[in-house]
Amino acid sequence: MGNKILLVIMDGVGYDTAVSQCGYLEGMVELGRARRWKMRTALPTISAAMYETIHSGLSPIDHGVTGNEALRPSIVPNVFQTLHDANFKTAAVAHSYFHTLYNGPYDLFDHIEVEDEEKNIQFGRFYSMEGYNGTNICAPAEIDLCAQASLLIKRHSPDYLLLHSSSVDSLGHRYTADSSQYRIQTWHIDNALARGIPRWLEEGYEVIVTADHGMNADGHHGGAEDIMRHVAFYYFGKGTITADKDSVLDQLAIAPSVLQRLGATIPDSMKAETLFSD
């Protein structure tokens, strides 16, 4: 109770790729300083739908965001709104979709930086990736995202901080999941997290690293293939997760588990059992 949580979403990083490419995360697991499980996502495996699932504990079919098109603000109880209403501090370094979902329609010139305690995401740094194309991925450097997260911690000490990287998803669409570009970019996230996570742990955060969905060899996700649905779930913290190391966790459990660790009341709509026993 009363913990602070930093949740990292590595967009589009499937389970096997995380386990094979993330040498720092896996090294921490090997030394017993973190734990890792396989997690199964809800369906359909589309980014905005999964962002809302991770934050509402509901399947896309129930929360209503089933795709990236015509994205609109969340209409169900979610982590950001629940925390905001209970006077917790929230922050995010994330794609602008998160602004649309939890703070309302995104106007780049107004919202690229948000400092507004009335908003569900009170302190935000949002990126657009506008102009993304086959020769320029338009993704921020992973370490820049980590540094922005660190500055938000320094300035505001948020109770809940989301750090969302989109680069692997973009390269996966461009080159497929069966490509050096996809695999090596996954390692770049790991390499940046190796510099961020020790600081964040030192600053008193529990860190969770997961993904919204995976990617297949067509450079696609959205369906129900294991390669799209299986993601990693790493936990750096003192809470007790009772699931044994070979069990497959449920993505719907993230939202109530985060609220539980923070000591917030879990909305009735979040029905999945929490991951933590304490």
Ligand SMILES: [Zn+2]
């Ligand atoms: Zn994608």
